[in-house]
Amino acid sequence: MNPILLNVPPQIETERLILRAPLQSGDGSIVNAAIKDSFNELKAWLPFAQNIPAVEETEMNLREAHIKFLKRESFRFLIFHKNTNDFIGTASLQGINWDIPKCEIGYWIHTKFGGNGYMIEAVKELTNFGLNQIQFKRIEIRCESANIKSRSIPEKLGFELEGILKNEDLSADGRKLTNTCIYAIT
Template identity: 35%
Template sequence: MFFREIDEDLTLQLMELEDAEELFNLTDSGRTYLREWLPWVDSTTTVDDSRGFIEHTMRGFKEKKSMTLAIRFKGKLVGTASFNNLDWSNKVAYIGYWLGQDYQGNGIMTRVVRELTDYAITDLNFNRIDIRAAYENTKSRSIPERLGFVKEGQIRQAEWLYDHYVDHVVYGMLASEWGN
């Protein structure tokens, strides 16, 4: 079981089936907000959909391919952060994240991504952390920028969001650059 206490208000822990209803409620209450940048929102229509997502993340963790964590702020589930892919051969971890609208602006995601980056480099001995965000998603892009990730480029039409493509900006952090 993975559990990390970042500070007295903020923890990360592996998603569990018991989180399904809380995760669904967070998704459902912020559906319009989340839909702007997340392609899976429309297909998450029931608690069972969230349960299926959690089961998928549990398999990924067991197979050491990924790790999806519940972000808890003052005990409440407020979003998720993940190593969407753990490339053990090349020692690259790909981070993804989202946060409920009501929890923005508290520095939560910056602290979470700092913790995940440190964990991947220090504990897993990975060489590179990769974060990709839609070009126009300035809130998401501000996280790696704030943490000193290098903007490495832009991938044109990298993701289909409901009715249009969006470009992605790629950010990277190397172990040799990580000063924490």
């Protein structure tokens, strides 16, 4: 089947969260504010967070993500709390290879919502969705070996640590070589 024909809902719900595609005008200002609030933590791990983007840059990035969603190239979801509508973070099915089929899950959380299990809940739901609805045969989570918080998510969700690739990537700031953990579930 051609992936463009897949019915992928623009919104997925969990017990406490709503995961929705970035399709509403103005999402950029909400996400940008979270990037600013979480900048010091995000900067250590994510190349996109080396400088605080302008609101317009964040809005453009989200609109491009929506286009990729429609083209079935990746599926980025914005995470909101069901009861308060607070923006929690993002989680994506990305790096899709439809021939296998497989993908990678990427995520980041607004610092003030960390430690509440929200990202575990969101990633668990995306994993279930990817395996059961889209029928991915493999889902990976890759992260820097020193990023203990990020590593805890696949570990708690039963992903297998398949290996640690030495000197495989550059740090978020591009200044040193880092080791990459590869977790997977099939």
